[in-house]
Amino acid sequence: MKDLIRKLPLPAALAALCATPALSQSLDETINGVFAASTGWFVSLIFAPIPGTSFPWIVAWLVIGATIFSVYFGFVQFRVLGHSIGLVKGDYSDPNDAGEVSHFQALATALSGTVGLGNIAGVAVAVGIGGPGATFWMILAGLLGMASKFTECTLAVKYRNEYPDGRVSGGPMYYMTKGFAARGVGGGKILAVVFAVFTILGSFGGGNMFQANQAHAQLTNVFGDFPGFITGIVFAAIVFAVIVGGIKSIAQVTEKVVPFMGVLYVGTALIILLMNFDMIGWAFGQIFAGAFTGLGVAGGMAGALIQGFKRAAFSNEAGVGSAAIAHSAVRTKEPITEGFVALLEPFIDTVVICTMTALVIIITGQLVADPATGLYIVGEGGAIQTVDGNSGVALTSAAFSQSIPFFRYILVVAVILFAFSTMISWSYYGLKAWTFLFGEGKTTELVFKLIFCFFVIVGAAASLGPVIDFSDAAIFAMAVCNISALYVLMPIVKAEMDSYLSRLKSGEIRKFA
Amino acid sequence: MSSTIVVAHDGSDSAERAMAFAVDRAKAIGGSIIVAHVLEWSPYSFLTPAELEERHVRRKQELERAETALLGPVLKAHAQSGVPVSSEIRYGHVTETLLKIAKDADAIQIVIGRKGAGSFADRFFGSVAGSLVQTCPVPLTIVP
Numbered sequence: 001m002k003d004l005i006r007k008l009p010l011p012a013a014l015a016a017l018c019a020t021p022a023l024s025q026s027l028d029e030t031i032n033g034v035f036a037a038s039t040g041w042f043v044s045l046i047f048a049p050i051p052g053t054s055f056p057w058i059v060a061w062l063v064i065g066a067t068i069f070s071v072y073f074g075f076v077q078f079r080v081l082g083h084s085i086g087l088v089k090g091d092y093s094d095p096n097d098a099g100e101v102s103h104f105q106a107l108a109t110a111l112s113g114t115v116g117l118g119n120i121a122g123v124a125v126a127v128g129i130g131g132p133g134a135t136f137w138m139i140l141a142g143l144l145g146m147a148s149k150f151t152e153c154t155l156a157v158k159y160r161n162e163y164p165d166g167r168v169s170g171g172p173m174y175y176m177t178k179g180f181a182a183r184g185v186g187g188g189k190i191l192a193v194v195f196a197v198f199t200i201l202g203s204f205g206g207g208n209m210f211q212a213n214q215a216h217a218q219l220t221n222v223f224g225d226f227p228g229f230i231t232g233i234v235f236a237a238i239v240f241a242v243i244v245g246g247i248k249s250i251a252q253v254t255e256k257v258v259p260f261m262g263v264l265y266v267g268t269a270l271i272i273l274l275m276n277f278d279m280i281g282w283a284f285g286q287i288f289a290g291a292f293t294g295l296g297v298a299g300g301m302a303g304a305l306i307q308g309f310k311r312a313a314f315s316n317e318a319g320v321g322s323a324a325i326a327h328s329a330v331r332t333k334e335p336i337t338e339g340f341v342a343l344l345e346p347f348i349d350t351v352v353i354c355t356m357t358a359l360v361i362i363i364t365g366q367l368v369a370d371p372a373t374g375l376y377i378v379g380e381g382g383a384i385q386t387v388d389g390n391s392g393v394a395l396t397s398a399a400f401s402q403s404i405p406f407f408r409y410i411l412v413v414a415v416i417l418f419a420f421s422t423m424i425s426w427s428y429y430g431l432k433a434w435t436f437l438f439g440e441g442k443t444t445e446l447v448f449k450l451i452f453c454f455f456v457i458v459g460a461a462a463s464l465g466p467v468i469d470f471s472d473a474a475i476f477a478m479a480v481c482n483i484s485a486l487y488v489l490m491p492i493v494k495a496e497m498d499s500y501l502s503r504l505k506s507g508e509i510r511k512f513a
Numbered sequence: 514m515s516s517t518i519v520v521a522h523d524g525s526d527s528a529e530r531a532m533a534f535a536v537d538r539a540k541a542i543g544g545s546i547i548v549a550h551v552l553e554w555s556p557y558s559f560l561t562p563a564e565l566e567e568r569h570v571r572r573k574q575e576l577e578r579a580e581t582a583l584l585g586p587v588l589k590a591h592a593q594s595g596v597p598v599s600s601e602i603r604y605g606h607v608t609e610t611l612l613k614i615a616k617d618a619d620a621i622q623i624v625i626g627r628k629g630a631g632s633f634a635d636r637f638f639g640s641v642a643g644s645l646v647q648t649c650p651v652p653l654t655i656v657p
Contacts, residue, residue: 090556093556095605095613098554098556098603098604098605099552099554099568099572099575099576099604100568100569100572101560101565101568101569102556102557104556104557105556105557105558105559105560105565106565108559108560109559109560109561109562109565112559113562165570166569166570166573167566167567167569167570168566168569169566248561248564251561251563252561255559255560255561256559258559259559325562326562326565329562329565329566329568330565331568331569424561424562425561425562428561428562428563429562
């Protein structure tokens with residue numbers, strides 16, 4: 001699978017551009033080899049199967065966590081949806097707080113960090129390996145993940161640091177230290193340090209290399225093959241300009257364009273679904289059948305389930321703790337309100353956007369099935385055979401282009417913008433973890449930012465396989481720490497929630513006219 | 514009996530002319546003046562994570578600047594006029610917020626200048642004058 005995206009012909013023009021194509025290809029391979037060799041042990045540890053099964057323990061960990069939070073909070077994600085939307089609209093915001101960070105802004109910023117290539121490329125990986133059935137498990141994981149997100153973002157606001165100069169810093173590191181102390185539980189500090197280390201790794205992995213990698217894959221897919229490190233250097237230069245050079249305009253433009261790209265993406269997906277209206281019933285049939293039988297995919301039903309859960313977690317980051325850092329800046333007297341708002345995030349990200357991608361891939365018939373048995377044909381490496389041999393973002397691109405040929409060019413722009421905005425968000429998350437460990441200061445911050453830019457180049461140059469494995473591993477390692485902390489702190493959230501909901505019911509909390 | 518006049522002030526010359534006009538009016542009717550300055554703001558804009566972190570600080574700085582550099586001199590200049598002048602700084606959509614200030618103060622009139630300076634002022638007096646004309650529930654005076 002990993003070499004498929006590189007098999008496209010090398011156009012003469014680009015060959016001329018790269019003076020020594022042979023050398024640059026071997027540079028890619030060297031980076032790739034070193035990368036795979038140095039991260040392999042970490043990946044195997046995180047994805048080790050539960051003894052006696054093929055089920056990775058980490059996936060079970062995330063899903064069990066999300067299920068426990070859902071049950072513990074009485075399926076809060078379905079009870080407060082209306083109120084959540086009211087909060088985002090600003091119905092409950094004090095007009096005197098105008099000019100402060102609103103619920104909408106915190107949600108939008110957190111979303112631009114999560115809506116990224118996970119929604120476009122990650123879903124293609126899930127469906128490409130796990131078949132249509134992976135979609136079902138992905139949606140289920142998204143719905144359950146809303147409760148995890150609710151818990152972590154409430155805590156992030158409650159235990160954030162407010163500095164004398166008025167800046168705020170929040171996130172799992174802070175609720176681990178302060179929250180554990182409040183509950184009289186030890187080990188919070190150690191957990192926070194471990195979490196911060198994994199956050200830094202995650203910010204290099206899923207928040208950085210995976211994005212650069214898939215942006216490059218989409219560029220080569222549309223414009224022909226060229227060495228990854230070129231994309232990497234260009235990306236790294238822009239990221240450098242923003243995070244080191246402090247050129248805010250680039251980030252601000254991205255922040256403003258990304259939501260429109262998101263709407264455009266979902267809108268286009270809807271148009272394709274409408275064009276294939278008669279196939280929607282069939283597609284859902286495939287999703288349900290695949291969810292429980294696997295329809296011939298590697299690992300059967302468990303294979304579909306693992307892929308769906310994995311990619312959902314990777315896409316919406318519920319339980320990972322990353323978005324909690326962005327959500328913590330909101331101005332509110334009630335931390336729980338940010339939890340109510342944050343739970344919309346997995347819904348928008350996974351239940352809406354990821355499902356759209358999956359449906360388009362399924363409906364446009366990208367996956368090759370045996371006409372006699374109806375089972376999907378699995379090629380080498382466990383991936384389902386696709387019409388043009390595509391995987392990852394190229395598969396999504398092929399699916400969309402089949403109905404709307406020029407869409408692959410729009411998708412290039414979307415992919416680059418999503419990748420870029422996710423990198424900017426994750427550079428911030430990583431930096432927060434870094435300063436939590438090493439203290440604030442110009443030099444220490446610069447060191448982190450330079451390493452971050454370096455990994456942009458590595459990510460674009462390495463091939464999909466090792467990068468995606470390491471990205472997943474680092475992000476899931478964050479979830480190990482974060483969900484452990486959420487178990488300890490969830491009674492605090494429960495008390496906040498009960499108090500708030502009873503005051504909302506009694507009319508003590510009401511809309512500002 | 515309240516006879517408060519709201520003057521929209523962005524620090525420009527035309528706003529100052531509006532202010533002078535309003536002071537004369539208030540003197541004649543024995544009323545008072547609220548100088549209002551609105552900082553353009555939408556709770557639905559998109560910010561980067563770093564901007565979120567600094568938002569609270571920036572807001573404090575912006576308010577302070579508006580208070581000391583913009584409205585302070587205005588209040589000082591008209592302190593001797595014999596008309597009670599108070600100030601009001603708010604964030605929001607400019608037209609809507611001006612109307613809100615006028616409504617909260619039970620104002621009898623809004624006075625604005627017609628042409629400001631700079632891009633912010635252009636926006637302020639371009640569309641704001643136009644939309645105030647359409648929506649203002651009390652008499653509106655536009656001073657050229």
